[in-house]
Structures are given as C-alpha cells and as structure tokens.
Amino acid sequence: MQIDDPAVLAEVRAVFDRYEAALMANEVAVLDAIFWADPRTVRFGIGEILYGIEAIRAFRASVRAYAQRIQRQVRITAFGQDVAATHLEYERIGTGLIGRETKIMARIPQQGWRVVSAHVSLLAAEDPGRVMGMKA
Structure with missing residues (x-):
C-alpha cells in the first residue's frame, strides 16, 4: 500500500476544500453530497x-449558519488509493476558540470520495490547548 500518493492527496484536498467552502456558505446540498449517503455514516459534532x-x-437542515473560521493547520494522509484521513485545526473568527476536525474519507464505487466519519471538537475558552509534533 502506498501512503500519501500525490494524486490521491490532491483528490482528497479538492474535496476537503470544497467542503470548507460549502460549510462557510452553508450550502447544505453540497455538504450532504460530500457525506456518504448511508446509515453507517457517523458525525460527532461539538454538541451532537x-x-x-x-x-x-x-x-444540517436545522443549522442557519456555521461559525466562520480560519484554518490554522491542515494535515491529510492517504492510505492507498481509497482511504484518507483529514485533520483540521481552526480558529473561530472573533472568539479565539480553537476547534479540531477529523474526517475519514473513502472512495465509494460510482460515487467518488465521501466522508464516512467525522468528529468535530472545540477547546474550552480557558484551555488554549497544546500543540505538539509540529514537524510535518
């Protein structure tokens, strides 16, 4: 298995960027399309x-708008041709709150790359967190 094939990383990054743009614009149809349309898909959010x-x-239908954010760090690792993990560290604009988001993506036959699992968390305001292992 090849880890971090540049072509796969580029494909996954394109989906990641499309998702981020749709999230900031609350484009629900795009957000839904990026997630795997399956009962096994999981999303753990900040409060859900x-x-x-x-x-x-x-x-998604209940959300009027998402908190705007600035990407601080993005890490993507591809495992072979069909599985990847994305990790985003972000800052909520105007609050200083730091969030983290992990997505597991899989290349689904006849559908392309889809998020099959996502986990979003937000650090408490009084806990600036610790960033370790900054070497890429």
Whole structure:
C-alpha cells in the first residue's frame, strides 16, 4: 500500500476544500453530497452525536449558519488509493476558540470520495490547548 500518493492527496484536498467552502456558505446540498449517503455514516459534532445520513441531514437542515473560521493547520494522509484521513485545526473568527476536525474519507464505487466519519471538537475558552509534533 502506498501512503500519501500525490494524486490521491490532491483528490482528497479538492474535496476537503470544497467542503470548507460549502460549510462557510452553508450550502447544505453540497455538504450532504460530500457525506456518504448511508446509515453507517457517523458525525460527532461539538454538541451532537449523529448516526446515519438521515440524522446528519436533519441536523444540517436545522443549522442557519456555521461559525466562520480560519484554518490554522491542515494535515491529510492517504492510505492507498481509497482511504484518507483529514485533520483540521481552526480558529473561530472573533472568539479565539480553537476547534479540531477529523474526517475519514473513502472512495465509494460510482460515487467518488465521501466522508464516512467525522468528529468535530472545540477547546474550552480557558484551555488554549497544546500543540505538539509540529514537524510535518
């Protein structure tokens, strides 16, 4: 298995960037399309635990707007041709709050890259967190 094939990394980065743009614009149809339309899809958010695409879609439909954010660091690792993990460290604009987001993506036959699992967390305001292992 090849780790970090440049072509795969570019494909995954394009999906990652498309998702981020859609999130900041609250383009629900795009956000939904990037997630795997399957009951096994999981999204753990800052204040929600969602099992299955229907729960994820219902949550997205309830959101009026997402907190705007600045990307501080993005890490993507591809495992072979069909699985990748993305990691984002971000700062919520105007709050100083630091968030973290991990997505597991898989290349689904006839669909392309889809998020199959996501986990979002936010550090408490009084906890600036520790960033270790900054070497890429």
